[in-house]
Amino acid sequence: MTRPGSGPALFTDLYQLTMMQGYFVSGLHTQDATFDLSFRRAPYRGGYAVWAGLEPALEYLSGLRFGEADLAYLDSLGLFRPDFLAALRGWRFTACVTAFPEGSVVFPHEPLLTVRGPLWEAQLVETALLNVLNFQTLIATKAARCLSAAQAGAHGGEIVEFGARRAQGPDGALGAARAAVIGGATGTSNVEAAARYGLRVTGTHAHAWVESFPDELSAFRAYAALYPDATTLLLDTFDTLRSGLPNALTVARELRAAGHELRGVRLDSGDLAYLSAQVRSALDGAGFPDVRIVASNDLSEFVIQSVIQGGGRVDVYGIGTQLATGGGDGGGALGGVYKLVALGGQDRMKLTGDLAKTSVPGTKRVWRARDGAGRYALDVVTGQDEAAPQPGGRVSDPANPLRSRRIPDGLGWADPRVTVMDAGQRTRPAESLPELQARAHAELAALPDGTRRLLNPHAYHVSLSAALQGRRDALIGALRDRHGL
Template sequence: MTVSSPPTPAALLTDLYQLTMMQGYHAYGLHTEEAVFDLYFRRAPFHGGFAVWAGLEPVLDLLESLRFTDADLAYLDSLGLFQPDFLEALRGWTFSGRVTAFREGSVVFAHEPLLTVTAPLWEAQLVETALLNTLNFQTLVATKAARCVLAAEASPYGGQVVEFGARRAQGPDGAVSAARAAFVGGAVGTSNVEAGRRFGLPLTGTHAHAWVESFPDELAAFRAYARLYPDSTTLLLDTVDTLASGLPNALTVARELRAAGHELRGVRLDSGDLAYLSGRIRAALDEAGFGDVKIVASNDLSESVIASVIGEGGRIDVYGVGTQLATAGGEGGGALGGVFKLAQLGGVPKMKLTGDPAKSSLPGVKQVWRAVNAQGELVFDALTLGDAPRTGERVSDPTNPLRASRVPGGLTWEPARDTVMTGGRRTTAPETLQAAQARARAELARLPAGTRRALNPHIYRVGLGDDVAGLRDRVAATLRPAAE
């Protein structure tokens, strides 16, 4: 099922300096020069070894529909910064560029161009903010979701993740975008009804403590809920006492449902020692003949909490991850430092030169290649100006030219990116979120196990071919005299 968000006028979803630069390009006749910009990040989030690329489909929707409305132009005119001829040039403005990118759901790494925009300079400049806003956030959340899913699936009993974070997300759009990205990263559903409507996501939910508190007693509350939803009831156990009250009352309702031809779907824990409580509850449910009843847990979960619960023998089936997922919190989270840097203008390679080699950009129009070994594992990625590296060729670290190695034999090279837009229009129909999620799952499974580790992961290698490294050095050499 392909469901897209309704188009939203977004020409002013940009930083002021993008518009002032656009006017400058227009004034000096630079606006039609063909520009190439690369979008990439310098460090994987959460101190991890990978990221899950998300947000591409909304970005393509945005680029196709991007326009300056009369109201937009009237507002810009009111600022007193923009000349009438420039504002008139924006009337009828559309994005006409080409976009090359990893497909959504791909596993991606630091220092490689995830998305490249080739367009007239003022077009490429305008879209920078919106692209970074969308792709940084959704990639961050999708990566967090994948980390939580990997932790949950490490349980010998299996485990799933659902997104519960709307009430702690950064505003309404943040909540909806987070639910979408979490699904790409592997979450199986969301509690957010608007996200379900907009993107066709599976909805999930239980009831709150307030439901139990609104009835004379816990058993009456459980019975009332089961009467309304006999085939989809999950009961929250910890309003009074999880083991002494919630569990016995849930078992009573489970027996009553079964007698009426229905089955209790699940029980939920929202506090306490999740490992201990889930173990006790699983044993009681199994002993009573309710082995199919799922145990759902919430309460400020993250990948580290999930791993801890599993390590201590917890028996949770579904992890409702809220705050830490929707806000992409935790150590090394909070934001993805994606950047959008000019790589070529009018056919001339361009780069940012800085004293910190890790922050220097790479000039030129680059190809991204992915190496796969005979076992089907992803081995490393390489950036070249043309064909894939050949066996024995040298590839170097993007941040340290002294770290280099030779390409081993026995590898199959695949183009890592596709042209997803030409002339401002998509090259193919929009992909479903299910397809993006399946891609993420498949590519994570092909990563070396060490790269998937949540703590101290193996760093997946991204190397520069000699042609890219040589171009960088030549361009840098032309800039240094001016910098000195």
């Protein structure tokens, strides 16, 4: 925050504050409220999302306060009463938060994070929670998709995040670097992100470097002399195969003669499948099978897939715009929502003509099943106090209750969500990014294969228990009766 004397509490929509005051004046502010955060469609028209942003969300909640500058600003708006502003002084977040652990694989229509506590507290935090969780989940999911594409080839492949210059603001770049690593990136070019989050920082050189020397070979030699064990040469400033490649081979031989090895070469334009195969062949033929080929230039999971299908031999994909902004069809923003589902022990919901957009009322839990091979089979959302689903029990599709199914035998059930904050206090230490990356890796590996398909994936089933579906139907009926609809 750059305003002196401010806290993070004004990072919210105005209506959260006007509603807070309204609850305060109406005496509703301390009512026990439950809000669920969920999304309705997986990003990129894919079959899953990688849940990310929880740690920054918990840091926000832990540090939530109104500074004196904030209170003075609110007072200046002419909307807020002195008693309300006085109540905000010293105000802290005291609610409980239950959530999937960061790095989990998650699906549409399930409560990813639940805030339960005084109504005005739970209301205020909507904007900031959605902001950080929507964005980081979007990016972690993109990284997982790109890595999945990169690893589909016979030669494997890794991904690194190169997108700071195309990200949406400085924070956008930093958050994207963090989330990209959770989803599977092995490093970032962003030095501040690396310093802040302890990430591996990586890079090559730019065209400007080559243009700053009398010729390409001089430029390559100067770079290699300075970084003899960490040189990746950019081949396409003038011509990849006719100029960059032979000059890089010259430098590779000179480095080896001096007791070092060229680390890599980078391709940044042209037909990456063709060029990487040609370069691989030339490097191997010259005795440099360990020189790595880095590719960049508007990569996405689909470009990576096509490079591999075209016979490409890329070792490292440096992904910029698409990984920093979560671009692509069905990307750009995750449409996560945060809905009131219970108040004062009573179920709450918003009606709408579109059942897929109707929230699921009540405090709930999520049960996730594994089959005998350890693969995830389906998720069932139940009421908070319901036991694990039983074989033969019927569950229904939250977006279409006419679609129901019976629970098969042989599944093992667990509730993957954990209490991450109790009475406003964090219940567990922050996890490291390597831990989160490892969790995402293990969870992705447990998905049914078709769920990871980039296009037209198998839809992983998230169902509602019969009891919860019944509560929802009853509430819809009661609301329609009460409002004469």
